[in-house]
Amino acid sequence: MNYHWNWRIFWEGAPDGAGTYFDTLLSGLGWTLATSMTAWIMALALGMVIGTVRTLPGKWAVRLGNAYVELFRNVPLLVQMFLWFFVWPEVLPQAAGDWLKSLPNAPFITAVLCLGFFTSSRVAVQVTTGIEALPRGQRMAGTALGLTQAQTYRYILLPMAGRVVLPPLTSEFLNIVKNSSVALTIGLMELTASARAIQEFSFQVFEAFSAATIIYVLVNFCVVFLMHKIEKKVAVPGFIVAGGTGAH
Numbered sequence: 001m002n003y004h005w006n007w008r009i010f011w012e013g014a015p016d017g018a019g020t021y022f023d024t025l026l027s028g029l030g031w032t033l034a035t036s037m038t039a040w041i042m043a044l045a046l047g048m049v050i051g052t053v054r055t056l057p058g059k060w061a062v063r064l065g066n067a068y069v070e071l072f073r074n075v076p077l078l079v080q081m082f083l084w085f086f087v088w089p090e091v092l093p094q095a096a097g098d099w100l101k102s103l104p105n106a107p108f109i110t111a112v113l114c115l116g117f118f119t120s121s122r123v124a125v126q127v128t129t130g131i132e133a134l135p136r137g138q139r140m141a142g143t144a145l146g147l148t149q150a151q152t153y154r155y156i157l158l159p160m161a162g163r164v165v166l167p168p169l170t171s172e173f174l175n176i177v178k179n180s181s182v183a184l185t186i187g188l189m190e191l192t193a194s195a196r197a198i199q200e201f202s203f204q205v206f207e208a209f210s211a212a213t214i215i216y217v218l219v220n221f222c223v224v225f226l227m228h229k230i231e232k233k234v235a236v237p238g239f240i241v242a243g244g245t246g247a248h
Helices: 007-011 021-053 059-074 077-091 094-102 106-133 136-144 149-164 166-186 191-202 205-234
Strands: none
Touching: 007 021, 007 205, 021 059, 021 106, 021 149, 021 166, 021 191, 021 205, 059 106, 077 094, 077 106, 077 166, 094 106, 106 149, 106 166, 136 149, 149 166, 149 205, 166 191, 166 205, 191 205
């Protein structure tokens, strides 16, 4: 049986009456970007805090930080997505669970929380590694200047560590865009789910997923380009050089 290619399918009307199949893809892209960006802000904020806590002198703070990382990093993302969406509302008191289920954007909120916590554990590891990679003299210099521990982290360690971990953070940003496709399993109509809907209605499977693939590649290319510009903008001469860390 020969496959009948039809690239004009994207300009045909979608069965839901909301426009063409191309509009369906654009809508999916919008949900993908909204989910990824919101989850990334959450992951970056939590990851910075947890990653910093894991480098503090206090043993209990380090243990709590390590427990957080191991919990969210070692449970598969799909399992976490199901736990957040199907299990967590049933564990809460009935009134709270019913309220969560009735939220109009429950899949979006669930996807953001799940991706945010999952990615924050990975960001935390990168932040910890970046801080520990700095020369010990930088921490000692802060003490010699009379800075408190909080001030040393704020003004010396974290700004420099941020420059060190910017390349791996770019990879995590790319991962969160791609991982957002898992949200289709809980009903979020992001890009992959939109492509699957086009395939199911039109039976043009190759066209639908080829278009989704191209869009993912373009989005990730834009992310890499933007992060590369930021990396060059914040580079410290003599410390960060092209391709990695330079002289301390």
